[in-house]
Amino acid sequence: MTTTAARPQIRESSASWRLSDRIGLAFAWLLGLMFLAVTAGIVLYMMVQGIKYISPTLMFTSPAAGFSESESGGFLDPLLGTVIVALLALVIAFPIGLGVGVWLSEYGRPAWLARLTESTVEMLAGSPSIVFALFGVLLFEQGAVGFLSRTNDGVVYGRSFLAAAAMLSLIALPLVVANVREGLQAIPGHVREASYAVGKTKLATTRRILLPAARPSVVTGAMLGLGRVIGDTAIIVLLLGATLRFNGAGDIPILETLRGTGSTLTSYVYANAPTGEANQPHKAYAAGFVLLMMVLLLNFAVDVAVRRGRRMTWAS
Amino acid sequence: MLGALVCGVLAFVLLLIVFVFREAWPSFQHNGLAWFGSGGNPDQQIEKIFTSGNLLQEPVYTFHAWPIIWGTILVTGGAVALSFVAALFVSVFVVEFAPEWIRRILEPVIRLLASVPSVIFGLLGVLILVPFIGDHVITEGNRRSVSYIVSLSGYSLMAGVLILSLMIAPLMIALFADGLRAVPRGWLEGSLGLGINRWRTFWKIGVRTARPALVAGTVLATARAIGEVVMLAMVTGGVAFAPNPADGLIFFVEPTRPLAATILQTAEELTSPPMRQTIFAMASVLLFSAVMLSLAGWAIKQPMKRYGVRA
Numbered sequence A: 001m002t003t004t005a006a007r008p009q010i011r012e013s014s015a016s017w018r019l020s021d022r023i024g025l026a027f028a029w030l031l032g033l034m035f036l037a038v039t040a041g042i043v044l045y046m047m048v049q050g051i052k053y054i055s056p057t058l059m060f061t062s063p064a065a066g067f068s069e070s071e072s073g074g075f076l077d078p079l080l081g082t083v084i085v086a087l088l089a090l091v092i093a094f095p096i097g098l099g100v101g102v103w104l105s106e107y108g109r110p111a112w113l114a115r116l117t118e119s120t121v122e123m124l125a126g127s128p129s130i131v132f133a134l135f136g137v138l139l140f141e142q143g144a145v146g147f148l149s150r151t152n153d154g155v156v157y158g159r160s161f162l163a164a165a166a167m168l169s170l171i172a173l174p175l176v177v178a179n180v181r182e183g184l185q186a187i188p189g190h191v192r193e194a195s196y197a198v199g200k201t202k203l204a205t206t207r208r209i210l211l212p213a214a215r216p217s218v219v220t221g222a223m224l225g226l227g228r229v230i231g232d233t234a235i236i237v238l239l240l241g242a243t244l245r246f247n248g249a250g251d252i253p254i255l256e257t258l259r260g261t262g263s264t265l266t267s268y269v270y271a272n273a274p275t276g277e278a279n280q281p282h283k284a285y286a287a288g289f290v291l292l293m294m295v296l297l298l299n300f301a302v303d304v305a306v307r308r309g310r311r312m313t314w315a316s
Numbered sequence B: 001m002l003g004a005l006v007c008g009v010l011a012f013v014l015l016l017i018v019f020v021f022r023e024a025w026p027s028f029q030h031n032g033l034a035w036f037g038s039g040g041n042p043d044q045q046i047e048k049i050f051t052s053g054n055l056l057q058e059p060v061y062t063f064h065a066w067p068i069i070w071g072t073i074l075v076t077g078g079a080v081a082l083s084f085v086a087a088l089f090v091s092v093f094v095v096e097f098a099p100e101w102i103r104r105i106l107e108p109v110i111r112l113l114a115s116v117p118s119v120i121f122g123l124l125g126v127l128i129l130v131p132f133i134g135d136h137v138i139t140e141g142n143r144r145s146v147s148y149i150v151s152l153s154g155y156s157l158m159a160g161v162l163i164l165s166l167m168i169a170p171l172m173i174a175l176f177a178d179g180l181r182a183v184p185r186g187w188l189e190g191s192l193g194l195g196i197n198r199w200r201t202f203w204k205i206g207v208r209t210a211r212p213a214l215v216a217g218t219v220l221a222t223a224r225a226i227g228e229v230v231m232l233a234m235v236t237g238g239v240a241f242a243p244n245p246a247d248g249l250i251f252f253v254e255p256t257r258p259l260a261a262t263i264l265q266t267a268e269e270l271t272s273p274p275m276r277q278t279i280f281a282m283a284s285v286l287l288f289s290a291v292m293l294s295l296a297g298w299a300i301k302q303p304m305k306r307y308g309v310r311a
Helices: A002-006 A019-053 A055-062 A078-109 A112-128 A127-142 A143-148 A161-185 A188-195 A202-213 A215-231 A234-239 A253-259 A266-271 A280-313 B002-036 B042-054 B064-096 B100-115 B118-137 B140-145 B157-182 B185-193 B198-209 B212-229 B230-235 B243-255 B259-273 B273-307
Strands: none
Touching: A002 B100, A019 B100, A019 B118, A019 B157, A019 B198, A055 A078, A055 A266, A055 A280, A078 A112, A078 A161, A078 A202, A078 A215, A078 A266, A078 A280, A078 B002, A078 B243, A078 B259, A112 A143, A112 A161, A112 B002, A112 B212, A112 B273, A127 A143, A127 A161, A127 A234, A127 B002, A127 B212, A127 B259, A127 B273, A143 A161, A161 A215, A161 A234, A161 A253, A188 A202, A188 B042, A202 A215, A215 A280, A215 B100, A234 A266, A266 A280, A266 B118, A266 B230, A280 B100, A280 B118, A280 B140, B002 B273, B042 B198, B042 B273, B064 B100, B064 B157, B064 B212, B064 B259, B100 B157, B118 B157, B118 B230, B140 B243, B157 B212, B157 B230, B157 B243, B185 B198, B198 B212, B212 B273, B230 B259, B259 B273
């Protein structure tokens, strides 16, 4: 940032200012520090509560039906569920997002289609996830996509890991598209021209020159998308079924789990909060702590990716 | 080939919109504009709609969603208003007045807060804020004064507004700060050169120049707030009650339930056809307002491009 360098180093005292100006400045300081304190409070409180209640057995046993905290098992299945759902959603959202981002930045013809795509992606980013969840319910109950979930006497259940991941990819998509596009647009035009000058085609330029150069933004987009997917609850509650354990469908080993129902950490926390069905707040704290740690880790990874991206500059 | 992919994505989104509105249509058709009006208790209406579908009777569609819509307006409006003031001051602080080391802490912290899952906010709200409101904010007198209408337990409009404003503040701060950073430095320096102090300079010139960014950020944050589901379903009380401003200050601690939370809580009733259509009607109202808001955000950003602000 060049603005930081231009900042005056010697600060004038605010003692001579008008009262209203001094109040304004004090208010800005107060709110800034309060914001810091509240965030620190939330994270620290979750950590304290989480560390108090978490234990290895909790993380490595499956949930069981039970009325007390000692009977109901741990959250191994939800933990694995989060990983499965996140990876599946990313596998769907990443190639599509990459394609749309590249098209928007490098091709973008005809112009009206580009503008339409841009505003559609923006609309997806602003749409409530509960609407996607309901659409998912409608879509996956169609007979044609019945192979994605359990089927009973021709009635398609429509809730499975595959269904949930497909809808979750919709909330990751805008983030991937926006970041890919931004990364590509930050590459100056003369890089493309140099590549054309040595006889590379447009496709080869994009694949061999532009995408590797934009890798930090691409990674950032994927990570941000992953963070959103991990944190979403509405789609999971509606589309993954409400079973705490994996409940497979069919008998092909891996596909069985993916077609079946299950839970993730978010739906586990939701069910174990006092408003939920299970109501075991200590376990909710422990699972929430694990969830928060995953999100913090992803955030950290994004920071690293962004910093690595900054190191690379183009001579212009 | 990429063009085909893009067309595929567009077709899918179109399919989404068409599917949701088509499924919602019977509910709107039977109620007309009264769907948005008041009359009766939506929870009882939902009950009737649900059972009518399962008993193979003539389906019932009567639904007047005003208390739910009013709850959405109150929660969203309250959170956006509260968050706007806080985000404006915090972003001014971050961009212009914070010492370097505070800025270096505050910027990642804002990003961190933006990525905390809403279910964790909900959990903390249910276990900390709600009991606090129930024990310390609501008095016995308050409870008695409205006991014949609604019971006050701490699950309230106030809890929802407070937590929701914390959730949308990071988004607002990020967008506001982008706008404020893009203010041409020379304009600010011109004012400083005339002997105007730094606060007044930034307030009168920086903030005013960034006005389109402020509006765009607010619109996007509103869209996010309307779509918030899980946290609100957990802390606002789960009854379709319309908090009545005529009750005085108690109105802030009365329970309510916004649209998105209503959908989540009635999602188990999707098995009953008329109920399913009612739920999709609520979803289509949400979708419609989200589309309108993103259109508005896009329209507002246009004048910003003149200053060279890229947002």
